[in-house]
Amino acid sequence: MKKVVLKDIAQHVGVSTALVSYVLNGQAEEKQVSKENAEKIKLAAIELNYQPNQVAKSLRMRKTxxxxxxxxxxxxxxxxxxxxxxxxxxxxxxxxxxxxxxxxxxxxxxxxxxxxxxxxxxxxxxxxxxxxxxxxxxxxxxxxxxxxxxxxxxxxxxxxxxxDNYKAAYDAVTYLVTSGHKRVSFINLKTSMFHLQERDRGYLDALKDHHLESRPEWLIHIDGDDLPHGIASAIQPLLNSADKPDAIFLATDRLTIEALKRLNTLGVKVPDDISVLSFDESDAFDLFYCPVTHGRQPxxxxxxxxxxxxxxxxxxxxxxxxxxxxxxxxxxxxxxxx
The missing domain is CATH 3.40.50.2300 (Response regulator)
Known part of the structure; x- marks a missing residue:
């Protein structure tokens, strides 16, 4: 079957090839093509099953x-x-x-x-x-x-x-504080990335502004290359401490998933034994025995x-x-x- 080109549409409608090109390239209004002719050209393109050459069009328009x-x-x-x-x-x-x-x-x-x-x-x-x-x-x-x-x-x-990672972290800690928590730990990834460092800053400022203690051992940074090991190494000392945290705030959904798995393995009940809050949401939270409190990015x-x-x-x-x-x-x- 012969490939339909602009000239075929022009002959079918009885207009110039240039006019057809203007309409099919979205320039009808700019080139002052009448609405009647534009409509006829569009209908003819459909009727004749015109397929534009996208490569040629990209080269011509200098856009892909x-x-x-x-x-x-x-x-x-x-x-x-x-x-x-x-x-x-x-x-x-x-x-x-x-x-x-x-x-x-x-x-x-x-x-x-x-x-x-x-x-x-x-x-x-x-x-x-x-x-x-x-x-x-x-x-x-x-x-x-x-x-x-x-x-x-x-x-x-x-x-x-x-x-706004700072405010999201600040608001999350504030939620825990207004719920009555006084000893909040934060687990984040070890990174130089600004957005995660802002989560640290929001956590620390919220504790300061609510006049709560900020212990160095409660702000934990773990290696993202081995989350299960990092989480296990972080949570065990927290739970074994004499004055253990009453809430754990986690900087990402993957950190939260690993923390929930670890707590479950240890027989620690959420929230009866400790509260858990996630910065992000995850579909995997649906598999946990209680709905996980979390932030939601738009x-x-x-x-x-x-x-x-x-x-x-x-x-x-x-x-x-x-x-x-x-x-x-x-x-x-x-x-x-x-």
Whole structure:
């Protein structure tokens, strides 16, 4: 079967090929094509089963209508949630998303971003990991539009969409304090990433502002490469101490899952023996015997904002967007009233 081209549609309708091109490339209004002719051209394209050559169109328009998305760990609930949100908003705006996961490797982050740039994506949405600052600076110098999401580096002036991690942690500790808890431990990952350090700061400031004791042994940082071992090594001393904490606050959902598994193995009842609060939510919480109190990140809103910001950059708008979102909070039954 002969491939239908613009000339065929033009002859079918009785207009010029240029007019057909304007309509099918979304320039009808700009080129002052009448509504009647535009409608006839669109109907003819459907009737003749016209299939545009996307490669040729991309070369002509100098746009591929694709977005590169790089996440830190696709197994992380934030990554799957934010990926769905970004794909939905991109689709609504006629963009396709190509994504990859770095598994928190700076080398893979560099490799993936370079691959996507070479694939001629129009722009990038990035969840950077530790030690990826040089690649961020390289992207800035290259001029490709990009937006950081979830994580950013305060020392680098970039467009980003992020959570107010400080306030989320502060509010979580405040919830525990108003529930009657006085000895709150916080378990976080050992990292240089700003967003996790802000969770430390929120925890410490909340204790200070509520006039509660802050013990060094209650703020614990563990290695993310071996969570089960790290959690086991962290929780045992807490439970064995003479003046043990009455609540454990955990900085990520994966830390919380490992902590719940460990407490269950030890026969420690939540919340009867100790309260547990998670910064993030997880589908795995549904498998626990009581609903877990947790924070909730506005993933849909963050994903939508990242796509809109990036498309504005792609369209050559000189913008400076540093968007900060507030976390929600979902009370469960893992924190007792004392």
């Amino acid at each position: 209508h694709t977005i590169g998305l790089v996440v830190a760990d696709i197994n992380y609930r934030f990554s799957t949630g934010i990926t769905r949100a970004i794909e939905a908003e991109a689709k609504r705006l006629n963009f396709t998303v190509i994504f990859g996961s770095t598994n928190e490797s700076p080398d893979k982050f560099t490799e993936l971003t370079n691959v996507l740039v070479n694939r001629q994506v129009d722009g990038l949405i990035l969840v950077p990991g530790e030690n990826s600052q040089q690649q961020i600076l390289h992207l800035q110098n290259s001029g490709i539009p990009f937006v950081l999401i979830d994580r950013y580096f305060p020392e680098i002036d970039t467009n980003y969409v992020a959570l 993933l849909e809103e963050m994903g939508e904002a990242a796509v809109k910001t990036l498309i504005n950059l792609i369209n050559n708008q000189k913008i400076n967007k540093k968007l900060t979102f507030q976390a929600g909070f979902v009370p469960g039954k893992s924190c007792r009233e004392t």
